[in-house]
Amino acid sequence: MMNRRRRTLLLLLFAIIFLSAITIAGAMLEERATLTDFTQKNLPPDRTHLFGTDFMGRDMFARTISGLSLSIRIGLLTALISTLIAFLLGTAAATLGKGVDATISWLIDLTMGIPHILLLILISFAVGKGFMGVLIGITLSHWMSLARIIRSEVMQLQHSGYIRVAEKLGVRKALIVQRHMLPHLMPQLMIGFVLLFPHAILHEASITFLGFGLSPEQPAIGIILAESMRYLTMGYWWLAALPGLMLIITVLLFNLAGKALVKLNNPASAHL
Amino acid sequence: MPLLKVENLSISFRQYTKAFQQTALIVVRALDLSINPGEMVAIVGSSGSGKSLLAHAILGILPYNASMAGRLYYDDKPLDKKRVETLRGKEIVLVPQGITYLDPLMKAGRQIHNGQRGKAAHQKTLSILSRYGLDEKTAERYPFELSGGMARRVLISSAVYSEPRLVIADEPTPGLHIQAARRVLGHFREMAEKDAGVLLITHDLELARQTCDRIVVFYAGYTIEEALARDFDQVETLRHPYTRALWQAMPQNRFSAEDGRQPAAHINPEGCIYAPRCKDASDLCRQSIPYQPLRGGYVRCIRKEHYDT
Amino acid sequence: MKHLIGFITKNLLRMVLLLLCVAIVTFALISISPIDPLSANVGQTALGSLSAEQIAKLEEYWGVGQPPVTRFVAWAKDFIRGDMGVSLLYRQNVSAIIGERLKNSLLLMTLAWLLSGILGFLLGIIAGARKGSLADKLIQGYCLTISSTPVFWLALILLLIFAVWLKWVPIGLSVPIGVEAADVTFLDRLRHAILPALTLSITGIANICLHTREKLIDVMNSDYVLFAKARGDKTGRIVRRHGIRNILLPAITLQFASISEIFGGSILVEQVFSYPGLGQAAVTAGLGSDVPLLLAITIISAAIVFAGNFTANVLYGVIDPRMRKGVKR
Numbered sequence: 068m069m070n071r072r073r074r075t076l077l078l079l080l081f082a083i084i085f086l087s088a089i090t091i092a093g094a095m096l097e098e099r100a101t102l103t104d105f106t107q108k109n110l111p112p113d114r115t116h117l118f119g120t121d122f123m124g125r126d127m128f129a130r131t132i133s134g135l136s137l138s139i140r141i142g143l144l145t146a147l148i149s150t151l152i153a154f155l156l157g158t159a160a161a162t163l164g165k166g167v168d169a170t171i172s173w174l175i176d177l178t179m180g181i182p183h184i185l186l187l188i189l190i191s192f193a194v195g196k197g198f199m200g201v202l203i204g205i206t207l208s209h210w211m212s213l214a215r216i217i218r219s220e221v222m223q224l225q226h227s228g229y230i231r232v233a234e235k236l237g238v239r240k241a242l243i244v245q246r247h248m249l250p251h252l253m254p255q256l257m258i259g260f261v262l263l264f265p266h267a268i269l270h271e272a273s274i275t276f277l278g279f280g281l282s283p284e285q286p287a288i289g290i291i292l293a294e295s296m297r298y299l300t301m302g303y304w305w306l307a308a309l310p311g312l313m314l315i316i317t318v319l320l321f322n323l324a325g326k327a328l329v330k331l332n333n334p335a336s337a338h339l
Numbered sequence: 340m341p342l343l344k345v346e347n348l349s350i351s352f353r354q355y356t357k358a359f360q361q362t363a364l365i366v367v368r369a370l371d372l373s374i375n376p377g378e379m380v381a382i383v384g385s386s387g388s389g390k391s392l393l394a395h396a397i398l399g400i401l402p403y404n405a406s407m408a409g410r411l412y413y414d415d416k417p418l419d420k421k422r423v424e425t426l427r428g429k430e431i432v433l434v435p436q437g438i439t440y441l442d443p444l445m446k447a448g449r450q451i452h453n454g455q456r457g458k459a460a461h462q463k464t465l466s467i468l469s470r471y472g473l474d475e476k477t478a479e480r481y482p483f484e485l486s487g488g489m490a491r492r493v494l495i496s497s498a499v500y501s502e503p504r505l506v507i508a509d510e511p512t513p514g515l516h517i518q519a520a521r522r523v524l525g526h527f528r529e530m531a532e533k534d535a536g537v538l539l540i541t542h543d544l545e546l547a548r549q550t551c552d553r554i555v556v557f558y559a560g561y562t563i564e565e566a567l568a569r570d571f572d573q574v575e576t577l578r579h580p581y582t583r584a585l586w587q588a589m590p591q592n593r594f595s596a597e598d599g600r601q602p603a604a605h606i607n608p609e610g611c612i613y614a615p616r617c618k619d620a621s622d623l624c625r626q627s628i629p630y631q632p633l634r635g636g637y638v639r640c641i642r643k644e645h646y647d648t
Numbered sequence: 649m650k651h652l653i654g655f656i657t658k659n660l661l662r663m664v665l666l667l668l669c670v671a672i673v674t675f676a677l678i679s680i681s682p683i684d685p686l687s688a689n690v691g692q693t694a695l696g697s698l699s700a701e702q703i704a705k706l707e708e709y710w711g712v713g714q715p716p717v718t719r720f721v722a723w724a725k726d727f728i729r730g731d732m733g734v735s736l737l738y739r740q741n742v743s744a745i746i747g748e749r750l751k752n753s754l755l756l757m758t759l760a761w762l763l764s765g766i767l768g769f770l771l772g773i774i775a776g777a778r779k780g781s782l783a784d785k786l787i788q789g790y791c792l793t794i795s796s797t798p799v800f801w802l803a804l805i806l807l808l809i810f811a812v813w814l815k816w817v818p819i820g821l822s823v824p825i826g827v828e829a830a831d832v833t834f835l836d837r838l839r840h841a842i843l844p845a846l847t848l849s850i851t852g853i854a855n856i857c858l859h860t861r862e863k864l865i866d867v868m869n870s871d872y873v874l875f876a877k878a879r880g881d882k883t884g885r886i887v888r889r890h891g892i893r894n895i896l897l898p899a900i901t902l903q904f905a906s907i908s909e910i911f912g913g914s915i916l917v918e919q920v921f922s923y924p925g926l927g928q929a930a931v932t933a934g935l936g937s938d939v940p941l942l943l944a945i946t947i948i949s950a951a952i953v954f955a956g957n958f959t960a961n962v963l964y965g966v967i968d969p970r971m972r973k974g975v976k977r
Contacts, residue, residue: 070361177669180950180957182912184927188934189946193677269798273916276800277931292801296920299808307808311801318796326792400877403780428880435878439871444893444969453879454889481969497879 075327082324086139089317093136099129100286109298112305119305122298127291131310134288135317137281138268141198142321145205145271146263150256152210157217158244161225171218175211183208184273191279201280205267213259220255224248254332262325265318272314288314340415341373342505342536343397348372348409350392350401366392368560370409371630371637374536376504379527381539381547384557390540391436394509397538398433399423413505428453432503434527436510438490441482448478451497467496471526488519495526506530506537512546524550544571544585553636556582559612562630565637578638580617611641652972655965663954670950671724671943678939679716727947733940737932742944745929750948753918753925755837757910759845764852764910765903771853772860772899777887779865787861791854799913803847803920810843817843844921848913855909859902863895897967904963907956911949 104124112119118127160171178186190204224247225231233243274280275289283290288310295306350367366389374380384390396407399420411418413426423431441450451467452460465475471492482490491511498506508527512520524539528550531537541547547554548571556564556579564579571577574586586592610625611617617624623641630639714722726733732742775787794802810816817839867873867890876886915927922928926945933941965971 173666173669176666177673179908180666180670180953181674181946182908182915182949182953184912184915185930185946185949188915188930189674189677189942192934192937192942193681195682265796269796272798273800276798277916277919278935292798292804296804299804300812302808302812304808307801307804311798311805314801315793315797319793322792322796395874395878398878400874424880426880427878433875433878435871435875440875442872442876442890442893445890453881481973483970484973494875 072331075330079324079327079331082320082327086317086320089132090136090139093133093139096129097133097136097286099126100133101125101284102129109303111303112309118309119303121291121294121306127305127309130286130291131288131313133286134291134310135313137285137287138271138314139264139317141201141205141271142264142268145202145209145267146260148202148206149209149263149267150213150260152206153213153217153259154252154256156210157214158221158248160214160218161221162240162244168218171214175214178208179211183270184277187270187274188277188279191274196279197282201271201274204274205270208270209263209266213256213263216255216259217252220252221248224251254328258325258328258332261321261328264321265325268314268318268321340375341412342376342414343372343374343418343538344410344412344415345370345372345393345397346410346412348393348396348407348411350389350396350405350407353404353406366405366560367396369630370562372538372555372562372565374505374538376536377531377534378553379531379537379539379551380553380555381541381551382555382557382562383541383544383547386542389560390557391509394433394507394538394540397423397507398427398431400427429501430503431505431507432498432501434494434498434506434508434511437494437514438482438485438487440494441485441490443482445481446478447480447482447485447493451478451493451500453497453500463500464496467499468493471496487514488523491515491523492526495523499530503530504535506535507540508537509540510542511539512541512543520546521549545589556585561612561639562637563613563639567635570636576634578633578636579613579640580619581613611639613640652965656962659958659961663958666954667947667951671727671947672720674943674946675716675720675723678943679719723943727944732944735933735938735941737936737938737941742940745941746926746944746948749924749926749929752837752841752923753914753927756841756845756848756918756923756925757907757914759841760848760852760914761903761907761910763845763849765856765899767849768853768856769860769896769899772857773864773887773891773895775857776861776864776868777883777891779861779868784861787857791858794851795854797851798916799847799851800916800920802850803844803917806843806847807920840923844914844917844923847917847921848910851913852906852910855906856899856903860895860899863898864891867891867894897964901960901964904956904960908953911953 102125104120107116107120107124109122110116110120110124112127116126116128118131120126121130156171156174160168181189186208187204190207191200194200194203221244233247238246271280272287272289272292275287276293277289278293280289281287283294291310292307295303295310298306348367348370349365351363351365353361354364370393372380372382382390382393392401392405395401395405397411397418401407411423413422413431416422418426427433441447448461448464451464461478464478468475468477473489473492473496477485477489477493485493495511506527511523511527515523520543524546527537527539531552539547539551544554548568551568554566554568554571555562556566558581564577564582566577566582569576571586574583574592577583577586609627611620611628614620614624619642621642626641628639628641630637723733730743732746734740735742735745738745771787771790775784778784864887868886873886873890876890881889911927914925915930917923918925918927919931926949929941930945930949932938933945
């Protein structure tokens with residue numbers, strides 16, 4: 068029977084397979100992505116060059132896929148670290164008393180007060196451009212919402228009966244978090260992690276596009292699109308349109324996967 | 340001629356029983372009921388047994404994942420979706436449970452006259468409020484400024500505003516202390532005396548017995564007995580072993596609560612739903628049990644002659 | 649009333665303190681940068697055109713050789729007095745640059761803010777009132793797709809379509825080239841702001857629309873809407889009478905709180921359309937290590953964001969009767 072839950076699960080599987088395929092294919096195409104051929108400059112899409120070629124005769128399909136692969140890998144790393152930060156700070160805010168809670172919520176407000184892109188520019192300015200700058204920037208600017216969610220989840224858990232009992236029995240805080248809270252928080256962390264991806268990927272592309280991120284030698288999507296801008300007036304539409312579309316599909320799949328996880332995790336969707 | 344007649348009504352929900360399997364969960368089965376003008380009928384069942392859905396089904400406001408089967412008649416004409424849409428809020432009204440049925444951001448007065456403009460609407464609102472012992476300041480209050488009893492009287496005011504012929508009251512008393520609850524039910528009695536039909540859905544048998552004319556007992560999705568209120572004066576006039584057990588459990592009687600609990604609605608053993616707990620159950624109880632008339636009431640029990648004292 | 653004044657004062661104080669912290673953090677980030685702003689700028693491109701006197705003045709302003717804390721205090725004192733320093737790239741007072749650019753950006757952002765707010769709210773209501781309908785699915789699909797779309801890519805595509813192919817709008821700049829600034833009419837400004845504002849609106853809709861949809865669905869599932877149905881009200885009347893009443897305030901609040909995102913988007917959009925606003929200046933300042941300008945832009949944008957949050961909080965306190973009458977929610 069094809070009910071909504073099955074469809075949701077299938078979507079999730081499809082997203083995972085598609086995204087893994089891009090990640091692996093992109094890593095393999097990296098060499099081709101930087102291969103120049105000046106006899107094949109600025110060609111519109113055809114059968115040999117699905118996405119056309121750019122001003123140095125590089126194959127745009129190879130560049131796009133390896134750019135996406137790079138994006139996904141950076142997204143994976145930054146989302147992972149952000150989730151970790153969110154978990155640590157969220158749990159700390161909920162368990163270590165009023166002072167810590169106030170400090171952390173202050174920190175969240177502060178970080179959210181500076182527009183994302185501006186914060187990324189500042190961090191890139193502070194630690195320098197390139198991979199490390201992007202990594203630190205994206206990581207430091209994406210943990211806040213999830214930290215808030217984790218904080219309120221932990222607070223709710225603390226009021227539940229069995230954790231109170233454990234506290235009364237004198238079980239250590241760290242042990243309570245590990246044994247009793249982590250299993251309950253795992254779905255939240257998992258969903259938060261998947262939903263961090265789209266933001267991380269889009270912001271990495273944005274900051275690279277502006278010239279504060281990855282270096283021009285790398286076939287990053289932001290670099291590809293920044294280069295395409297110079298050829299826009301000449302009508303070389305494929306340079307901007309096709310890599311951008313692929314990026315949208317990738318991010319959309321992460322968003323759909325996140326939504327699917329939320330749905331499967333939500334008991335309220337029992338009658339969907 | 341009955342004002343409202345319900346025949347063989349059943350209500351079911353679609354739900355996941357296993358991770359990826361959907362099934363229909365039947366909450367109300369084969370329900371029969373009738374209400375005459377000027378009569379107050381109670382349907383009594385334990386909390387969470389799905390009897391509120393009966394009110395929603397009559398009014399045609401079941402949630403999207405619920406469906407109903409059976410026949411409804413109002414004024415002897417079929418009450419279909421189209422007809423109930425023209426009648427609800429005018430001839431047929433609902434008095435819901437409590438304060439959550441009031442818009443938290445709208446003043447009470449506007450919720451009573453339901454947005455009608457003009458001085459006449461305002462005057463009528465105030466006069467209804469005063470009938471229920473509420474002053475005119477109440478009309479200017481937001482729901483969060485009302486007490487539980489005040490909120491219930493505001494809800495009743497909104498129901499009588501349209502001078503209805505059929506009033507369906509869904510658990511109007513929980514959370515009220517006994518005097519307030521009696522007063523609220525007294526207001527429904529007044530409506531019945533003005534020739535409206537009142538259907539009271541409640542879990543409180545004692546209150547129902549004191550205020551209603553007839554009582555329908557609801558058990559695990561089935562109506563198992565229909566009795567006159569005075570049949571509850573003594574245990575011998577009751578028709579079903581479950582009703583008798585309920586009688587025993589009433590405070591002024593021996594207070595002997597019985598063993599076991601109601602089966603969940605989706606467990607549907609062939610035969611009598613009460614048999615697993617019934618001390619008089621026999622092999623006969625395994626066949627399907629009809630709802631039959633007995634001594635001016637109805638009973639769903641194959642061994643009814645056993646109780647035909 | 650007393651309750652309200654206390655509430656507003658508390659929020660105001662919090663905002664000022666947060667702003668101070670933003671200043672400190674920004675200053676700290678810039679201080680640890682390996683790039684030395686003076687040598688990066690003065691030493692290379694601008695050195696020839698700067699007199700020794702000007703360099704000395706810059707060094708004095710920037711407090712070369714002094715500890716960061718002293719520098720921060722000196723900078724903050726000047727900043728509060730309105731002296732934001734001199735831009736190293738534009739060789740103008742930062743306050744003058746910001747004044748001009750803020751005007752351009754505010755036009756752009758206000759247009760986008762209003763357009764996305766109104767459209768998003770309306771679409772959210774349509775989707776939420778008819779949950780599961782074709783309209784709902786289309787609107788949800790749009791929101792999900794657009795929130796997966798990089799705003800600068802959308803800007804590129806719109807630029808390609810409307811400026812390069814159709815030539816309906818100019819390619820860049822908020823004023824026509826060769827026209828004196830004083831002669832530029834508001835209409836000219838508007839013409840150049842249309843495409844960037846449209847880009848920002850198209851992306852800004854998603855957030856407010858999905859939020860409105862969720863809230864309206866909650867309202868439509870509430871007991872009081874069930875009661876309204878039982879009273880014979882049709883969906884349209886229920887949405888107008890109960891829906892909007894209960895979701896408008898949260899939606900306005902969210903729109904005020906989302907100024908940060910519109911600001912972030914404007915940085916990217918201004919860059920693509922070469923629209924001379926704060927965002928473009930921020931990119932230029934960041935790439936060219938123009939520290940005074942970057943600092944000032946960060947503070948100003950944070951101030952705008954906090955003002956938005958502050959407005960959102962106060963709106964709740966003033967409009968919602970539960971808050972107004974001092975009841976804890």
